[in-house]
Amino acid sequence: xxxxxxxxxxxxxxxxxxxxxxxxxxxxxxxxxxxxxxxxxxxxxxxxxxxxxxxxxxxxxxxxxxxxxxxxxxxxxxxxxxxxxxxxxxxxxxxxxxxxxxxxxxxxxxxxxxxxxxxxxxxxxxxxxxxxxxxxxxxxxxxxxxxxxxxxxxxxxxxxxxxxxxxxxxxxxxxxxxxxxxxxxxxxxxxxxxxxxxxxxxxxxxxxxxxxxxxxxxxxxx
Numbered sequence: 050x051x052x053x054x055x056x057x058x059x060x061x062x063x064x065x066x067x068x069x070x071x072x073x074x075x076x077x078x079x080x081x082x083x084x085x086x087x088x089x090x091x092x093x094x095x096x097x098x099x100x101x102x103x104x105x106x107x108x109x110x111x112x113x114x115x116x117x118x119x120x121x122x123x124x125x126x127x128x129x130x131x132x133x134x135x136x137x138x139x140x141x142x143x144x145x146x147x148x149x150x151x152x153x154x155x156x157x158x159x160x161x162x163x164x165x166x167x168x169x170x171x172x173x174x175x176x177x178x179x180x181x182x183x184x185x186x187x188x189x190x191x192x193x194x195x196x197x198x199x200x201x202x203x204x205x206x207x208x209x210x211x212x213x214x215x216x217x218x219x220x221x222x223x224x225x226x227x228x229x230x231x232x233x234x235x236x237x238x239x240x241x242x243x244x245x246x247x248x249x250x251x252x253x254x255x256x257x258x259x260x261x262x263x264x265x266x267x268x269x270x271x
Contacts, residue, residue, distance in 0.1 A: 056220055056259050065098060065260075072097045076124060079155050083122045086151065092223035093121045095191065099261035100128035103189065103215065106266075107132025110213055112186035117141040118172045118200050119192035119217075123152025129189060130161045139165045142172035142192075176203040183209040191217035194236040197243035205252060210271040214253070219244060220263025227263075 057065070072080070076097070084091050095103075103125065107115065113134045117126055120143035130139045139161075143149050149167050156165045168175045172192060188204045190197065197216065208214055218240055220226055225233040227241050244265070247255050253267040 056226075056261070056263060069098050070101050072100060075155060075159055076100065076127060079122060079124055079127070079151075082151065083124070087122070090121075093119075093191075095125050095128075095217060096261035099217075099264060100124060102258075102260060102264070103128045104132040106213060106215070107187055110186060110211075112213070113137040114185050115139045115187040115189070116176075116185050116204070116207070117188070118190045118204075119143060120145075120152050120167060121148050121191070123149075123155045125189060125191060126152060126165055127155060127159050127161065129187065130156070130164045131159070133164065137164060140168060140175075141165060142168045142170070142175050144170060173199060173203060176200075176207065179207060181206045183207060183212070185209065185212060187213045187215070189215045189217070194218065194222070194239040194243070197239060198246050201243070201247065201250075205250075205269060208269045210269055212269050214265075214267040214269065216243070216247070216265035216267075218262045219257045219265040220259060222262065 080094065083094055107129055111134060112132065114137060115129050115133060117129060117139060120126055120141045126139060126141045133139065146169055149169065156162050185208050188208055190200045204214060222234065222236050225237060227237055232238050247265055247267060253269055255265060255267040258264045258266055
């Protein structure tokens with residue numbers, strides 16, 4: 050997660066977190082272990098308030114079946130899976146067996162092992178193996194930025210009308226924000242290109258929410 054001060058000022062961020070449902074002990078343990086095991090990769094993990102938002106979005110949309118691109122150590126998958134209807138499923142994709150092995154321990158602790166199904170390998174290959182028909186109520190993308198448009202295009206046909214597509218890092222990565230000039234990293238150029246692509250897509254209604262690193266929230270039109 051990018052430092053919150055790059056998106057909103059620290060006083061507002063403190064107020065926001067003080068007035069939001071906090072993470073429980075399991076999520077706090079997961080965040081702490083991730084920071085200990087991967088101190089140089091903590092920016093890959095969503096913020097606690099974003100996790101709360103994602104659980105609420107799954108609940109508010111009565112989502113049953115979800116897909117995630119980019120598992121990392123499992124924080125976001127726990128948040129999504131907790132918001133699904135009883136009997137719901139979450140397919141989560143990543144290329145790192147090491148990261149997923151951490152996530153699996155927390156899925157088990159959370160009682161979500163029967164809900165979450167991990168798939169190792171390139172996510173586009175996993176999606177290509179699925180029928181190109183609406184089956185998911187919610188999708189979340191937090192992976193390699195250069196493929197954001199490709200993930201978007203692969204997911205939308207597989208999203209049910211009225212379904213939600215969430216995309217992380219809409220405003221920032223650890224090296225800077227989308228408004229920096231010049232852009233300090235190619236990832237931000239890919240994100241800006243994706244934001245333009247999503248905003249111009251007539252198949253969805255879309256808003257960028259300034260929470261965490263920025264979250265694109267899109268609803269597929271019926």
